[in-house]
Amino acid sequence: MKSLIILRQLGDALPLGLTELASAAAKIAPVCDVLVLGGNTPELSVPNNVEQVFQAAVSDNYLAASSLAKGLSGFCRNYSHVLMAADSFGKDLLPRIGGVLDIAQFSEIIEIISPRIFKRPIYAGNALVEVESLEEINLLTIRTQAFSSNASNTKMLAAQALELGFAIDEQIEFIEQNQLVVGDVPPLAQAKVIVSGGRSLGSAENFNHLIHQLAVKFGGAVGATRAAVEAGYATNDIQVGQTGQIVAPQLYIAVGISGAVQHIAGMKDSKIVVAINSDENAQIFEYADYGVVGDLFEIVPQLLEKL
Ligand code: FAD
Numbered sequence: 001m002k003s004l005i006i007l008r009q010l011g012d013a014l015p016l017g018l019t020e021l022a023s024a025a026a027k028i029a030p031v032c033d034v035l036v037l038g039g040n041t042p043e044l045s046v047p048n049n050v051e052q053v054f055q056a057a058v059s060d061n062y063l064a065a066s067s068l069a070k071g072l073s074g075f076c077r078n079y080s081h082v083l084m085a086a087d088s089f090g091k092d093l094l095p096r097i098g099g100v101l102d103i104a105q106f107s108e109i110i111e112i113i114s115p116r117i118f119k120r121p122i123y124a125g126n127a128l129v130e131v132e133s134l135e136e137i138n139l140l141t142i143r144t145q146a147f148s149s150n151a152s153n154t155k156m157l158a159a160q161a162l163e164l165g166f167a168i169d170e171q172i173e174f175i176e177q178n179q180l181v182v183g184d185v186p187p188l189a190q191a192k193v194i195v196s197g198g199r200s201l202g203s204a205e206n207f208n209h210l211i212h213q214l215a216v217k218f219g220g221a222v223g224a225t226r227a228a229v230e231a232g233y234a235t236n237d238i239q240v241g242q243t244g245q246i247v248a249p250q251l252y253i254a255v256g257i258s259g260a261v262q263h264i265a266g267m268k269d270s271k272i273v274v275a276i277n278s279d280e281n282a283q284i285f286e287y288a289d290y291g292v293v294g295d296l297f298e299i300v301p302q303l304l305e306k307l
Contacts, residue, residue, distance in 0.1 A: 001028065001029045001080040001081070001115060002029055002031065002032060002033065002051075002078075002079055002080060002081075003025040003028050003029060003032040003033070003079060003080065003081040003082070003083055004032065004033050004034075004035060004075075004076060004078070004079040004081070004082045004083070005018065005021045005022065005025060005032055005033070005034045005035070005050075005083045005084070006034075006035045006037065006072070006082065006083070006084050006090075006093070006094075007021070007034065007035070007036050007037070007084075007085070008036075008037045008038055008089050009036050009037065009038045009039025009041065010038065010039070015036060015039070016085070016144075016187075016189060016190070017085040017087070017142075017144040017189075018034065018046065018047070019047055019148070019149050019150070020085075020142070020144035020145075020147040020148065020149050021083050021084075021085060021142055021144065021147070022034075022046070022047040022049055022050055023047070023147040023148040023149075024083055024109070024112055024140075024142045024144075024147045025049065025081070025083055026049050027112035028080075028081050028112060028115045029080075029081075029115070030049060031049050031050070031051040032049060032050060032051065032083075033050065033051055033052045033053070033054065033079070034046060034050050034052070034053045034054070035053075035054045035055075035056065035072075035075070035162065036053065036054070036055045036056070036159065037056050037058045037068065038056075038057070038058045039055065040055075040057070041055070041159060042158060042159060043156050043157065043158050043159065044156070044157055044159055045154050045155070045156055046154060046155060046156075046157050047153070047154055048153040048154065048155055050155075050157060052157070052160065053157045053158070053159045053160065054159065054160050054161075054162040055159035055160070055161055055162065056161075056162045056163070056164045057161070058166065065089070065092040065093040065096050066096060066169040066171075066172060067166050067167060067168050067169045067172070068093055068096075068164075068166060069093060069096035069097050069099065069100050070100055070165070070166075070167060071164040071165040071166045071167065072093075072097055072164060073097045073100040073101050075162070075164060076097055076101065076137060076139075077101070077137065079137065080115070080137065080138065081115070081137070081138040081139075081140060082094070082097070082137065082138070082139050082140070083140050083141075083142050084140075084141055084142070085141070085142055085144050086107065086108045086109075086141035086142055086143050086144070086246070087189075087245075090141045090142075091107075091141060094139050094140075094141055095139075097139060098139050101137060101139075103135050103136065103137055103139055104135060104139075105139040105140070105141065106118050106120065106131060106133060106138065106139065106140050106141075107120060107141050108120050108121060108141060108142075108143050108246075109140050109141065109142050109143065109146075110128070110143050110146035111146065113130060115138070116132055116133045116134075116138070117130055117131070117132050117133075118130070118131055118133070118140065119131075121265075124242050124261055124262060124264075124265040125242075125264070125265040125268060126261070126265075143246055144189070145189075145246060145247065145248040145269065146248075146269075184216055185212070185215050185216060185220065185221050185222055186219075186220070186221050187221060188221045188222075188223060188238055188240070188245050188247055189245065189247070190221075191220050191221030191247075191249050192219075192220065192249050192250045192251070193215070193218040193219065193220030193221070193249055193250065193251045193252075193253070194215070194220055194221050194222070194223045194240070194247055194249045194251070194252050194253070194267075194270070195211055195214045195215040195218060195220055195221075195222060195223070195253045195255065196211070196222070196223030196224060196225065196240055196252065196253065196254050196255065196257060196267070197210070197211035197222075197223075197224055197225070197228055197233070197234070197255045197256060197257070198224070198225040198227060198228050198254075198255065198256040198257035198258065199225065199227035199228050199231055199233075199256070200256030200257075200278075200296060201228060201233055201255070201256060201296070203233065204232060204233045204234075206233075206297075207224070207228065207233040207234055210255070210296070210297075210300045210301070210304075211224075211255060211300075213304055214253065214255070214300060214303060214304060214307075217303075217304060217307040218251070218253075218307075220249070220251070221238075221249075222234070222238055223238050223239075223240040223245075223247065223252075223267075224238050224239055224240065225239070225240070225241065225257055225258075225260075225263050226239055226241060226243065226244065226262065226263070229244075240263060240266040240267050241260075241262045241263040241264075241265055241266035241267075242261075242262040242263075242265040242266060243262065244266055245266060246265075246266050246267075246269075247266060247267055247269075247270065248267075248269035248270055248271075249270050249271070250270075250271045250272065251270070251271065251272050251274070252267050252270035252272070252273045252274070253273075253274045253275075253276070254267075254273065254274070254275045254276070254277075254284050254288070255276045255296050255300060256276065256277060256278075256296045257275070257277070257282075257284050258277070258279075258282055258283060258284060259275070259282055259283035259284030259285070259286065259287060260283070264283075264284075264287055268287060272289045272290070273287055273288045273289050273290075274288060274289065274290045274291070274292070275287075275288035275290075275291045275292070276291075276292045276294065276296050276299050276300070277291070277292075277293065277296075278293065278294060278295050278296070279293075280293045
């Protein structure tokens with residue numbers, strides 16, 4: 001029994017989530033392997049339970065999951081478990097590998113109870129279910145926030161080049177690869193503090209001015225509701241919720257957010273939740289440890305002044 005972790009490397013940035021995925025793999029078997037798609041790092045710092053690192057050169061043209069799935073599926077057959085982060089890349093690629101292998105995938109795993117029994121949320125996180133796999137290969141997308149990000153022991157491993165037969169999907173035209181935006185706030189997935197704003201901000205200018213500035217004061221990341229994204233106040237890569245990112249920071253500050261179940265699904269594992277809302281009956285207060293009832297346009301500037 002051995003797990004394969006698949007990660008994508010964009011540019012020189014090391015793949016995110018390796019430590020958490022290796023923690024998850026440690027619940028299955030003592031050692032695991034890692035396959036890095038893209039990038040060109042001859043040596044990688046990895047947790048101690050990683051035995052081998054493979055690196056497959058993947059041009060941007062091949063990054064479409066449909067082009068990768070066929071070539072990867074043969075390699076996956078060498079493993080009892082294949083783990084990917086439950087991010088947009090993992091959610092795109094792993095089901096396609098499952099399709100090629102004719103194997104069902106287990107999604108959004110938050111606990112590995114045994115090598116064949118996994119815990120995952122259902123009904124937008126309102127219930128948890130334990131599922132038992134009868135599959136020959138277990139394909140798992142992992143909620144990395146649910147697994148330890150502390151690798152006490154790490155080592156350097158040389159990456160072995162791997163030739164995989166990728167085929168460009170003719171139905172997909174490659175236009176451009178999103179550039180990683182390096183700004184003054186950290187990415188959502190790594191942030192210990194997240195300040196999120198909702199539709200009530202009223203404009204992109206207000207959103208940037210108030211939410212972004214508050215996040216900078218806390219050294220935290222910026223999040224948004226889907227309503228704020230759809231109104232054009234924020235980009236969809238920072239949407240938190242059922243159809244956005246799942247986050248679990250130490251501190252989550254919800255500014256002018258109603259607390260719809262789909263938003264809660266993405267942030268309810270936050271350690272401390274602070275809500276600012278003018279409606280004292282807003283649903284968000286049911287999930288908040290601290291609540292401020294009032295107008296965000298008065299409260300946030302006061303907070304910014306005091307911090
Ligand atoms: P609203 O619901 O309009 O709430 C605005 C809040 O701001 C209200 O509570 C109001 O009292 C308060 N407010 C207004 N003015 C002020 C002020 N001046 N000061 C302080 N407070 C004020 N949503 C997500 O967020 N993430 C998802 O991933 C997601 N996925 C979805 C998937 C599906 C299939 C569906 C159907 C919906 C999904 N939604 C998602 C949308 C979700 O149902 C809600 O519509 C959305 O979360 C509401 O966003 P909001 O809280 O910004 O806006």
